Amino acid sequence: MPDAVVEKDPNSATLTIDGVAVTVPKGTLIVEAAKQVGIEIPVFCYHHKLDPVGACRLCLVEISPGPPRAQTACTTPVADGMTVKVTSAMAVKARADILEFELVNHPLDCPVCDKGGECPLQDFTYRHGYPVSRVLDARLHFAKPLPISPTIALDRERCVLCYRCTRYYDEIAWEQELTVAQRGVESFIATQFDEPLQSVFSGNIIDLCPVGALTSRVWRFQSRPWDMRHTASVCSKCSVGCNVNLWERRGELMRVTSRENDEIDDGWICDRGRFDYADVNDERRLSTPLVKGVGTSWERAIRALGDGIKGRGSKLGISLPQDLSNEEAFLFKRLLDGPLSGARVKMHGRTALPPPAGEQLRIADLDQLKAIVVVASDLREESTLTVTPACCMCAPRPVKPRRRWASCTATRRSRPGRSASSTATGGGRRPTWPARWPSSPRRPAPG
Numbered sequence: 001m002p003d004a005v006v007e008k009d010p011n012s013a014t015l016t017i018d019g020v021a022v023t024v025p026k027g028t029l030i031v032e033a034a035k036q037v038g039i040e041i042p043v044f045c046y047h048h049k050l051d052p053v054g055a056c057r058l059c060l061v062e063i064s065p066g067p068p069r070a071q072t073a074c075t076t077p078v079a080d081g082m083t084v085k086v087t088s089a090m091a092v093k094a095r096a097d098i099l100e101f102e103l104v105n106h107p108l109d110c111p112v113c114d115k116g117g118e119c120p121l122q123d124f125t126y127r128h129g130y131p132v133s134r135v136l137d138a139r140l141h142f143a144k145p146l147p148i149s150p151t152i153a154l155d156r157e158r159c160v161l162c163y164r165c166t167r168y169y170d171e172i173a174w175e176q177e178l179t180v181a182q183r184g185v186e187s188f189i190a191t192q193f194d195e196p197l198q199s200v201f202s203g204n205i206i207d208l209c210p211v212g213a214l215t216s217r218v219w220r221f222q223s224r225p226w227d228m229r230h231t232a233s234v235c236s237k238c239s240v241g242c243n244v245n246l247w248e249r250r251g252e253l254m255r256v257t258s259r260e261n262d263e264i265d266d267g268w269i270c271d272r273g274r275f276d277y278a279d280v281n282d283e284r285r286l287s288t289p290l291v292k293g294v295g296t297s298w299e300r301a302i303r304a305l306g307d308g309i310k311g312r313g314s315k316l317g318i319s320l321p322q323d324l325s326n327e328e329a330f331l332f333k334r335l336l337d338g339p340l341s342g343a344r345v346k347m348h349g350r351t352a353l354p355p356p357a358g359e360q361l362r363i364a365d366l367d368q369l370k371a372i373v374v375v376a377s378d379l380r381e382e383s384t385l386t387v388t389p390a391c392c393m394c395a396p397r398p399v400k401p402r403r404r405w406a407s408c409t410a411t412r413r414s415r416p417g418r419s420a421s422s423t424a425t426g427g428g429r430r431p432t433w434p435a436r437w438p439s440s441p442r443r444p445a446p447g
Helices: 030-036 089-102 120-128 164-171 204-208 271-275 298-309 326-337 355-359 363-368 387-393
Strands: 012-017 020-025 060-064 070-072 083-085 152-154 178-181 188-191 214-216 229-234 243-249 252-258 317-321 344-348 411-415 421-425
Touching: 012 030, 020 030, 030 083, 060 089, 070 089, 089 120, 164 178, 164 204, 204 214, 204 252, 252 271, 317 326
Parallel strands: 012 083, 317 344
Antiparallel strands: 012 020, 060 070, 060 083, 152 214, 178 188, 229 243, 243 252, 411 421
């Protein structure tokens, strides 16, 4: 019996990377295709959440058919029948040369750098670089560290000009607070007009930076990554539930970093969730239950609570939400029929949304909506970084207030009366729009 003919998917491409065949959708970049077969292609400027720019040239590979030179894997899409050589002599030498150029002015201060132990430049130099540098010229020096916000420090000597931070502000945060000053070898990252960063999502550039150029002033010189343990968790600073990693050392919370979840936060967290954790380590924080001011175990505390409310149901009040599950409602009924008999119960039904309102929309679906109406909410304070750009994309050009910019996107206050008159309010600094609108699927074309 002849073998069945398998039709090829017209939307996919099959290529070979270092002798390993892989089939991926058309349009996939070579660097992403290599990840699927476990082949490492070093990158600095490339990030899967940002548009590719090919600035660092570290991802050079040999591609055939093609010109007889190394090409960037982060900007080249796959093609059917393509052959990619990552470990050829040409590609290996090209990447080693780029790493040598990166280290010409980069200080070799890994023992005192906060990025040490989780630094891609450090790892790539060991795996792909030369063991000895041929450059002995004097290095460029800048004033360091430069505080660019109350929580972020900039070390310009360590910067490799990958432009991740500036692209993040342009493409993701929709702010214009970071720029590249000067030209050529004297280029460096700077804030607009030397003003401190104002964005409440500025801390994400610390995670994006592939070297120790942007570091946390809150965590500065506190610990090493290998001395800490991290635990996957959920941020408790608001109701969004952004995914985070909690890093602790000897029972003390040392830092908070983002944990990617495209369904919730798209991999970005706000500065409140990232830096506002001092209260967790506060010595005044209770670590054990108290009964009459004396520490005790949880079992004794719960027993004391039960003894205190037993037989006093008529003097108690219970407030229950409307969205209780059947099991939770059953347990409360047992309490009301037993120890809490006679207690007054209040259900907060008027403040709960009807079930369809909470089931039809996800945060991940906001980018697909044609119109978004925001009522009685401060997007900057209450929502993830995904929400505000999604609201702005519904209009040809985002409209933001001139005042109260630092704390809100827009507010509307209604005045009581027969004819409800309303006024728009605002405050703070005026928004600064980028001079150009980069081609990005996350941003609409100018009006």
